[in-house]
Amino acid sequence: MIVITGATGALNGATVDHLLERLPANEISVAVRDVSKAGRFAELGVAVRRGDYADPASLPSAFDGADQLLLVSSNDPHADAVALHRNAIDAAVTAGVGRILYTSHQGAADDTPFGPGRDHAATERLLAESGLPWTSLRNGFYAHSLTWMAGPWRETGVITVPADGPVSWTSRADAAEAAAAIIATDGSHDGPITLTAGAAPTFEDVATTASEVAGRTIRRVLMDVDEWITAQVAAGRPESAARFMLGMYRAAADGYFAGIDPVLGELLGREPRSVGDELESPEAH
Secondary structure, eight states, X not given: OEEEESTTSHHXXXXXXXXXXXSOGGGEXXXXXXXXXXXXXXXXXXXXXXXXXXXXXXXXXXXXXXXXXXXXXXXXXXXXXXXXXXXXXXXXXXXXOSEEEEXXXXXXXXXOSSHHHHXXXXXXXXXXXXXXXXXXXXXXXXXXXXXXXXXXXXXXXXXXXXXXXXXXXXXXXXXXHHHHHHHHTXXXXXXXXXEOOSOOOOHHHHHHHHHHHHTSOOEEEEOOHHHHHHHXXXXXXXXXXXXXXXXXXXXXXXXXXXXXXXXXXXXXXXXXXXXXHHHHSXXXX
16 A cells, blocks of 8 residues: 555646556555545545644554555645654554655755755654655656746846856646656655756856747846845845745855756656756646
């Protein structure tokens, strides 16, 4: 039995869809906070269980019988993500799960300026200490984030950033498909595995690609950090959110997202989507 958490979200929901192309529905269960939102899986014959990281008592039964358990990382910016992940890992131990797979992030490290990267590093330690076999899916930075991180470049002709560095912008759809492929190999990947696109362009490079897509010059402008924060707040973004984003740019400048790995392409059997693909997609307009 394979149990997938967070299946009502975009990432793990797509992973379930890919698994259903490989496995019968009765071999898959989803554990979700709100079972009313998982109706489409129930209609396909997938068992729907309630499991909420913030409600530890709900988790052992949600994970019961799992040969493999895919844990999605918490996306609540106001929660103690590591504590929530600890609840899930402890419950997996209680339930006797065969293997935990966890959606981590490239550049997971204790010293990264990017807050979630520190949470992922701490969670990977919990996995290593759990005594269970585990796989950490260190996905590259999701490329759809460019929709808001690059700003309204089509209108302004400018991509304004407070720091620049290489980022292996990776399609979330590709990451979901790769997760299904890894799960289907049943334990052939142990420990951290890095899943990235085939290149790590800087924002300067992104601007060059955007120019090709738009058919006119798009410039990358490096702005003073304080001025950038002020501009973000003036545009309607809470200062806390702007400072959260600043950590990503600083981590990029420090090289935390620079590495690329061929494994994603090997799992997909094709080239991963590129930044150009992302900027040309309807969602980027």
